[in-house]
Amino acid sequence: MDIELIELFPNSIKFILSDVTLAFANAIRRTALAEVPSLTIEDVYVLKNTSPLFDEFIAHRLGLIPLKFDIDALELNFRDECDCGGIGCNLCTVTLTLSKETDAQTSIVVYSSDLISTQAGVEPISSVIPIVKLGPNQALELECMAQLGKGKEHAKWQPVSAMGYQAFPIPTIDKEKCTNCLACIDACYRGVYQKTGDKVQIANPLNCTLCDYCLEVCEPNAITIGKDSTKVLFSFETNGGLDPSTTLTKSGELILAKIDEFKKTLESTLAEEKES
Amino acid sequence: MIIPIRCFTCGTLIADKWDEFKIQIKEGEIPEKTLDKLNVKRWCCRRMLVSHIDLIEDFLPFT
Ligand code: SF4
Ligand code: SF4
Ligand SMILES: [Zn+2]
Ligand SMILES: [Zn+2]
Numbered sequence: 177m178d179i180e181l182i183e184l185f186p187n188s189i190k191f192i193l194s195d196v197t198l199a200f201a202n203a204i205r206r207t208a209l210a211e212v213p214s215l216t217i218e219d220v221y222v223l224k225n226t227s228p229l230f231d232e233f234i235a236h237r238l239g240l241i242p243l244k245f246d247i248d249a250l251e252l253n254f255r256d257e258c259d260c261g262g263i264g265c266n267l268c269t270v271t272l273t274l275s276k277e278t279d280a281q282t283s284i285v286v287y288s289s290d291l292i293s294t295q296a297g298v299e300p301i302s303s304v305i306p307i308v309k310l311g312p313n314q315a316l317e318l319e320c321m322a323q324l325g326k327g328k329e330h331a332k333w334q335p336v337s338a339m340g341y342q343a344f345p346i347p348t349i350d351k352e353k354c355t356n357c358l359a360c361i362d363a364c365y366r367g368v369y370q371k372t373g374d375k376v377q378i379a380n381p382l383n384c385t386l387c388d389y390c391l392e393v394c395e396p397n398a399i400t401i402g403k404d405s406t407k408v409l410f411s412f413e414t415n416g417g418l419d420p421s422t423t424l425t426k427s428g429e430l431i432l433a434k435i436d437e438f439k440k441t442l443e444s445t446l447a448e449e450k451e452s
Numbered sequence: 453m454i455i456p457i458r459c460f461t462c463g464t465l466i467a468d469k470w471d472e473f474k475i476q477i478k479e480g481e482i483p484e485k486t487l488d489k490l491n492v493k494r495w496c497c498r499r500m501l502v503s504h505i506d507l508i509e510d511f512l513p514f515t
Binding site: 226227228229237240241242283288301302304305306308309311314331334337338413415416 | 453454455457458459462463464465467468470471472494508509511512513515
């Protein structure tokens with residue numbers, strides 16, 4: 177197995193994973209989507225709301241705001257596994273408060289920066305997410321409870337978005353057959369082909385999504401789109417709570433923990449079978 | 453109503469780009485260029501910003 181990084185930004189990554197099957201890549205993808213935990217607001221206590229939006233509407237918007245947190249330093253429990261029995265305590269819940277009021281003349285937008293966290297290191301990922309707009313003489317007062325959750329419970333806990341993989345593309349042009357008609361340059365929406373001098377050349381082979389559309393427009397059939405299924409082109413974005421490398425490490429750890437559990441159960445079942 | 457927090461299709465955060473998008477469009481920038489500048493890559497996320505109408509401004513006087 178080999179990993180070749182193509183790009184790495186604070187919230188997106190693209191890399192080539194060699195000598196694996198697509199099934200393996202899918203295991204990583206599914207674990208990252210459904211099992212890697214993140215922190216978002218789950219319960220909202222509305223103390224006062226005279227804004228134009230309903231309580232539920234605002235609570236839903238608050239829930240979708242990604243919160244920045246350090247998964248290892250924070251040491252939060254999942255609420256249903258916590259000693260408090262799911263009521264919510266400071267081992268499983270982070271409280272954020274919001275209080276905003278307008279006078280008779282002004283109207284303001286309530287932003288995510290108005291959410292005050294009681295826990296150092298936990299805050300909305302961006303300070304300029306509009307939550308609601310308040311007109312004159314309106315008020316909003318909330319208490320929000322954030323907790324850890326997994327993507328399989330609700331999509332708001334998914335730490336990643338647009339996570340995908342594909343077989344490694346190998347587009348080639350047969351120079352003998354090519355008539356330089358330039359049709360493929362217009363046809364490919366991913367900008368794989370480019371004109372250099374008076375010849376058409378493959379400029380960005382990794383952009384190819386294997387859609388085969390260029391094959392249709394190429395009259396002399398000069399193009400072949402090959403693929404290498406032992407290599408996987410993997411890319412995704414994170415929603416801010418975790419960075420891409422942490423997300424991948426965490427999903428690896430979770431897969432290993434599952435296999436460990438499987439091994440232990442299998443061993444104990446076999447041992448019982450032997451005794452009886 | 454008000455800009456949705458995340459893209460309906462892929463779940464990426466988009467609401468944080470709305471204010472900047474609105475300012476740049478008012479200054480006469482082409483939406484396509486603005487979206488590129490804000491690093492909104494996919495079609496699903498781009499339509500969230502391009503097709504949004506802030507209705508909350510309209511009915512604020514009636515609340
Ligand atoms: S298969 Fe699709 S993406 Fe790949 S080069 Fe042809 S048109 Fe472009
Ligand atoms: S469409 Fe085919 S023949 Fe025309 S430039 Fe592209 S590869 Fe060459
Ligand atoms: Zn607890
Ligand atoms: Zn999207």
